[in-house]
Amino acid sequence: MNRSRIEWCDHTLNIVTGCRRGCEYCYARTMSLRFSGNVRLNITRTDKYRKDEGGYILDEPFIGENGKQIIYPFGFEPTLHRYRFNTLDKLKMGQNIFVGAMADLFGDWVPDSWIDEVFRCCAAHDQHNYLFLTKNPERYADLEDLPAGENMFYGVTITTEEEMHRFNFLPARRNIFVSIEPILEDVLPEKHNLLFRQTDWIIIGAETGRRKGKVIPDPEWIRKIVAVAEQEKTPVFMKDSLIEIVGEDAMKREFPDQLLVRKKSEKILAKMMGECVECHERKEKNKMVSITARTKRGGKTNAFAYMCKPCFVKWCREHGVKVPPLEGLEDK
Ligand code: SF4
Ligand SMILES: [Zn+2]
Missing domain, CATH: 3.80.30 (pyruvate-formate lyase- activating enzyme)
Structure with missing residues (x-):
């Protein structure tokens, strides 16, 4: 092709x-x-x-x-x-x-x-x-x-x-x-x-x-x-x-x-979706908070889990963490 x-x-x-x-x-x-x-x-x-x-x-x-x-x-x-x-x-x-x-x-x-x-x-x-x-x-x-x-x-x-x-x-x-x-x-x-x-x-x-x-x-x-x-x-x-x-x-x-129309392939669609670690709802990854970590000092950060906005806000409150601005993320 x-x-x-x-x-x-x-x-x-x-x-x-x-x-x-x-x-x-x-x-x-x-x-x-x-x-x-x-x-x-x-x-x-x-x-x-x-x-x-x-x-x-x-x-x-x-x-x-x-x-x-x-x-x-x-x-x-x-x-x-x-x-x-x-x-x-x-x-x-x-x-x-x-x-x-x-x-x-x-x-x-x-x-x-x-x-x-x-x-x-x-x-x-x-x-x-x-x-x-x-x-x-x-x-x-x-x-x-x-x-x-x-x-x-x-x-x-x-x-x-x-x-x-x-x-x-x-x-x-x-x-x-x-x-x-x-x-x-x-x-x-x-x-x-x-x-x-x-x-x-x-x-x-x-x-x-x-x-x-x-x-x-x-x-x-x-x-x-x-x-x-x-x-x-x-x-x-x-x-x-x-x-x-x-x-x-x-x-x-x-x-x-x-x-x-520019459709996405099934493979891409599957890759774009993630599951909230708290409530297990599936959403687009870019509409959730990504939880990232580095495997070595100075290395690249990688997302290893995702949390939906309501679960993340709840988690922050329960752990006394100030909720950061979360523009563009889904409320529900
Ligand atoms: S039909 Fe198309 S491919 Fe076939 S000879 Fe004509 S121009 Fe070439
Ligand atoms: Zn959730």
């Missing part, structure tokens, strides 16, 4: 990488090929991977002959990086995680079993919000039991007006969003305002990179999308690639409410 340079999420989780769609402007393909090493040689090392109908499966990171990890040993061929499942354990606070930034996880070539494994991984770490994005939203409907949690966001990528129909395949009764990136033409938002009413979020971005024939959007294409979104009260996130096109003052960086 990586801290993301994509501005609308905190992290990317690339359990499945590689894609067979072949978009001209694909940065994921460029990156995968750059960090693939010698693919022909890697394929001969059959003790390091398995294959199934979806493609390559790595249970462990692929280590090259020089002892270093090769991140995409099969280039842009579909690969399931199973060893990445537990990387989510490292994140303590809930984050917004874009799953599959280096693939189209819902491409027709990806087996259900791979997608199920990804969903199971998300369910096991449900303090996070998960964002999925595909150019093949029909697949959402094909899957049985598409997870419906409030932390799951299903998106579709649209780049031209002709592709606006993809929106109709987004799943019902789920959080849905549309990523218009890279915007390659005027998508005629005035004609598709139903889309803007039904979606929970719209992301807009311009093409980046140095591709010959790269499309520089007309500011009017963006302005029209923002105007319809405002009318429908749909949050809009404009990527930094649009700053040069529309100017910083016109930039909008809005999120749906759920993506602003």
Whole structure:
């Protein structure tokens, strides 16, 4: 898992990488090929991977002959990086995680079993919000039991007006969003305002990179999308690639409410709670008096027990100790 340079999420989780769609402007393909090493040689090392109908499966990171990890040993061929499942354990606070930034996880070539494994991984770490994005939203409907949690966001990528129909395949009764990136033409938002009413979020971005024939959007294409979104009260996130096109003052960086929530993991929540040594009530440790001690002279003080405010005040009175100021602690 990586801290993301994509501005609308905190992290990317690339359990499945590689894609067979072949978009001209694909940065994921460029990156995968750059960090693939010698693919022909890697394929001969059959003790390091398995294959199934979806493609390559790595249970462990692929280590090259020089002892270093090769991140995409099969280039842009579909690969399931199973060893990445537990990387989510490292994140303590809930984050917004874009799953599959280096693939189209819902491409027709990806087996259900791979997608199920990804969903199971998300369910096991449900303090996070998960964002999925595909150019093949029909697949959402094909899957049985598409997870419906409030932390799951299903998106579709649209780049031209002709592709606006993809929106109709987004799943019902789920959080849905549309990523218009890279915007390659005027998508005629005035004609598709139903889309803007039904979606929970719209992301807009311009093409980046140095591709010959790269499309520089007309500011009017963006302005029209923002105007319809405002009318429908749909949050809009404009990527930094649009700053040069529309100017910083016109930039909008809005999120749906759920993506602003930062939940704590069960582990963290458990760590935050303590028990009063007197009345045994459980409360957040920072709402109680901590009883600290040093194990050696000049050493660090460590909290070894906690007492709730009423018990502490009672204890002070019983022992003739002046009650110190206890601001911010719970009275009950
Ligand atoms: S769908 Fe996405 S990952 Fe696949 S080729 Fe197109 S841009 Fe690349
Ligand atoms: Zn108490």
